[in-house]
Amino acid sequence: xxxxxLFGLFLSMYLLTVLGNLLLVLAVSSDPHLHTPMYFFLSxxxxxxxxxxSTTVPKMLHNIWTQNKAITYGGCxxxxxxxxxxxxxxxxxxxxxxxxxxxAICQPLHYMVIMxxxxxxxxxxxxxxxxxxxxxxxxxxxxxxxxCSDLExxxxxxxxxxxxxxxxxxxxxxxxxxxxxxxxxxxxxxAGILYSYSKIMSTIRGISSAQxxxxxFSTCASHISVVFLFYCTSIGVYLSSAxxxxxxxxxxxxxxxxxxxxxLNPFIYSLRNKDIQGALxxxxxMETMKGSIILELKKSP
Numbered sequence: 353x354x355x356x357x358l359f360g361l362f363l364s365m366y367l368l369t370v371l372g373n374l375l376l377v378l379a380v381s382s383d384p385h386l387h388t389p390m391y392f393f394l395s396x397x398x399x400x401x402x403x404x405x406s407t408t409v410p411k412m413l414h415n416i417w418t419q420n421k422a423i424t425y426g427g428c429x430x431x432x433x434x435x436x437x438x439x440x441x442x443x444x445x446x447x448x449x450x451x452x453x454x455x456a457i458c459q460p461l462h463y464m465v466i467m468x469x470x471x472x473x474x475x476x477x478x479x480x481x482x483x484x485x486x487x488x489x490x491x492x493x494x495x496x497x498x499x500c501s502d503l504e505x506x507x508x509x510x511x512x513x514x515x516x517x518x519x520x521x522x523x524x525x526x527x528x529x530x531x532x533x534x535x536x537x538x539x540x541x542x543a544g545i546l547y548s549y550s551k552i553m554s555t556i557r558g559i560s561s562a563q564x565x566x567x568x569f570s571t572c573a574s575h576i577s578v579v580f581l582f583y584c585t586s587i588g589v590y591l592s593s594a595x596x597x598x599x600x601x602x603x604x605x606x607x608x609x610x611x612x613x614x615x616l617n618p619f620i621y622s623l624r625n626k627d628i629q630g631a632l633x634x635x636x637x638m639e640t641m642k643g644s645i646i647l648e649l650k651k652s653p
Contacts, residue, residue: 355416355419358416359413359416359417362409362412362413362416362611363413365409365611365612365615366405366409366410366413366611368615369401369402369405369409369611369614369615370402370405370406372615372617372618372619373398373399373401373402373614373617373618374398374402375618375632375635376394376395376398376618376621376622376628377395377398377399378635379622379628379631379632379635380392380394380395380628380631381395382631382634382635383627383630383631383634385627385631386627386628386631389452389467389469389472390449390452390453390456391627392472392476393445393448393449393452393472393476394449394621396445396476397442397445397446397449397617398617398618400438400441400442400445401442401614401617401618402614403434403438404435404438404439404441404442404610404614405610405611405614405615407431407434407435407438407509407610408431408435408508408509408610408611409610409611411423411427411431411509412508412509415508423510427510428510428515429491429494429495429510431509431510432490432491432494432510432511432512432515433487433488433490433491434487435509435510435512435610436483436486436487436490436491436512437483437484437486437487438483439586440482440483440486440487440537441479441480441483442582443537443538443541443542443582444479444482444483444541445479446541446545446575446578446579446582447541447542447544447545448475448476448479449575450544450545450548450549450575450579451544451548452467453548453552453571453572453575454548454549454551454552455467456571457552457555457556457568457571457572458551458552458555486533486537489529490512490529490530490533493525493526493529494512494515494516494526496521497515497516497519497521497523497526498519498520498521499518499519499520500520508606508607509606509610511589511606512530513530513590516530534590538586542583545579549572549576552568552572555568556568556569574620574621574623574625577620578613578617578620578621581613581616581617581620582613585605585608585609585612585613586609588605588608588609589605589606589609
């Protein structure tokens, strides 16, 4: 009785995640007013979130439906590769978006000069290449591990830390790589985000009018919320996965990280953003008008 409820719950959350993020991409791409660096990065984040949640949730839904948790070794390595790829991409994009907000608020007169389209495209390319290489290094190092018998990873997906802990071969290089990765790929960008926002807050404090302060802060509020969700849940995953015996809390943290956060992101960005709300209304209006025209044409002799 519980499994159909879980299947329905996670399927609904997955569909909501995909629909919400794709609508965000559609709104940004269809409205010329949103063809700015901020919304360009946001649409990329939305696409990455769809890919990120798609690396784990479809397999989880299959497991719930078939009541079979088995996954092949190749499937597990593939899942690790894409999970790391999109998690790191999420992290890099949030850092780039923090820098974008820093330039917009702290150097508004130079914003369009600094954040020109060519630079934005190169930044996105750099994020992809770095993430691909980083993910490839971890998955390649995982291939050298050997295991003594059939294993059960206490997650609903193949989690790198758990896989390394269960290996029978020497894991020294894997552990070193994992800790270096945590320092460079997560702590480094997070420090960049904190630095950007320290400068932003300093600039906002210097604004004389309360309305000006509110307007400046409101442009960052959604991003701050998403950063808070992303880092809190990711820290929760890796702190909980360090305690292998506490698989219940580890699974909860993993669900928050891989399912709930990508689902909430489009709502956070569109809830208070009148530009995106307006773009979505225009998209729905255009689709409604197209539907009406098609119906009228079908009715006409």
